[in-house]
Amino acid sequence: MPLEFAHQHSGQFPDPGPWKHPQPRPLELTSPLGLDALPNQHFTKVKRNTFDLNLMVVGESGLGKTTFMNTLFNTDLKEEILPRNPQSTQTVQIQPSYYELVEDGVILNLCIVDTPGFGDELNREHNVTPIMEYIDKQFEEYMTAERHPGFRKAIPDTRIHAVLYFIAPNGHGLKELDARALQTLAKKVNVIPIIAKADTMTAEEKVSFKHILLRDLQEHGIKTFPSDYPDEVDGAEELLQHIPFSVIGSDTIARIGNRDVRCRTYRWGVVEVENAEHSDFVYLRELLMSTCLHDLVETTHNVHYHRHRGDALRKLGRPVSILECDETYDSQIEGTKSQNKQEMDRREEEIRQMFVQKVKEKEIALREREDQLNAKKAELMAELEQTRLQLEAENREVEELVTLSRSGTLNKSSSKLFKTPK
Incomplete structure (x- = not known):
């Protein structure tokens, strides 16, 4: 049960750190309370x-x-x-x-x-x-x-x-x-x-x-x-x-x-x-x-x-070192946070630049590969077209031979049919 409660309420009640009050919840007054007199009290004291x-x-x-x-x-x-x-x-x-x-x-x-x-x-x-x-x-x-x-x-x-x-x-x-x-x-x-x-x-x-x-x-x-x-x-x-x-x-x-x-x-x-x-x-x-x-x-x-x-x-x-009991603890923590944020921003920018550079290099490589494939495709299409033309020429030759062959067979048959007997 405690572990389940901790998982359910994780982040809702953060530790405010040493020498600090928890974050208060702001409220609205329904009528004047007299808070405006507090600065005067402090001034008098x-x-x-x-x-x-x-x-x-x-x-x-x-x-x-x-x-x-x-x-x-x-x-x-x-x-x-x-x-x-x-x-x-x-x-x-x-x-x-x-x-x-x-x-x-x-x-x-x-x-x-x-x-x-x-x-x-x-x-x-x-x-x-x-x-x-x-x-x-x-x-x-x-x-x-x-x-x-x-x-x-x-x-x-x-x-x-x-x-x-x-x-x-x-x-x-x-x-x-x-x-x-x-x-x-x-x-x-x-x-x-x-x-x-x-x-x-x-x-x-x-x-x-x-x-x-x-x-x-x-x-x-x-x-x-x-x-x-x-x-x-x-x-x-x-x-x-x-x-x-x-x-x-x-x-x-x-x-x-x-x-x-x-x-x-x-x-x-x-x-x-x-x-x-x-x-x-x-x-x-x-x-x-x-x-x-x-x-x-x-x-x-x-x-x-x-x-x-x-x-x-x-x-x-x-x-x-940063000591929790020091009076300058808060300012040192804020300074450390600011330095860490600047360092993270710098590293994030470096990673982004590195990523952009790698994307550019990859795009260049892909364009070169695409150009090579397009050239290979054009070469293969040219060979295919040449082969097609060659096949068409051979088909015409075959058809001509077949036609000639059929014409020669028909002429021989006709000569036998109309030959006069001796």
Whole structure:
């Protein structure tokens, strides 16, 4: 009976696989149930939670990084004391600073990691090493928290979500230090390139410099956020045209017309920080806060952290395989299915082409055989016609002989009949 039941219901109740729910059956409501309130409930619950954003600021000294961060978050962050003599710096320092920003009941735990001393040494070969060690350390601490028995609770996220890399406005492209640093950082974190002190260049110079930087980034194979993460980012298409962002920072607030604006004042005029015609500052802030904050966190977790975690586990001896307990199991299965489908389509096309080729070869062989048979038939028909004509000629000869023979016999009989007796 169980075997008969299994045969009768085969395929009707498929196994949904690990960590999945069975396929539900859709129903229609006879009256409103109140499901439209569920998103509001989720929004209220999420709003009570705190949000994390960990930014690392990397760039040579003198590019206005601290001033820019004050401008970016509309507040006066604690200014770090940098070394007075850059040459006395033995190595790059890592200085995380933690802040809490509150707006309309939404709390943002902000961590800004400064890297004073970067690019200040004569020997810059190992300037990126302390930065990478700090980034890896945060990944390791997150992995340790996941292995803890209470990892189901919220894990403090100290992983770097984005690196704001400041590039000097030299107009000649990436320096060797910038290229090497960006290549290394892009493998571990989301990198956002920024052209510092954009007010030192004209509009034409900024456009030209951006084209040069984009070319250099592509030549060195440097991935930038969000351009190289289209599957992880939504709604940032209009911001891509402004990458790399040319920005201006200022702690000065001046009264222009009827509004107070952050600006830099020169003898030839005023440069407004939040004016889109003067800099890309508004687009960078929109990218970080309004559009891609969640995407930065998710990309850090789903891409960079998972890559680091996978490398660490493989070093411990775990083979490269699709594991059912992995959070990326579904995406890996879908990718495998897609690859298998492409392979089956390719093989099907090869078989079809092979079949068509064999059919063509067979048709050619049959046509050649048909031509040979037609030629043989024509030859046999010619021989048959010749034989028929020969037989007809022989039949006429026989008939003539028979006729002559009969005529000779008749003449002999007549001569005997009318012969006079002696």
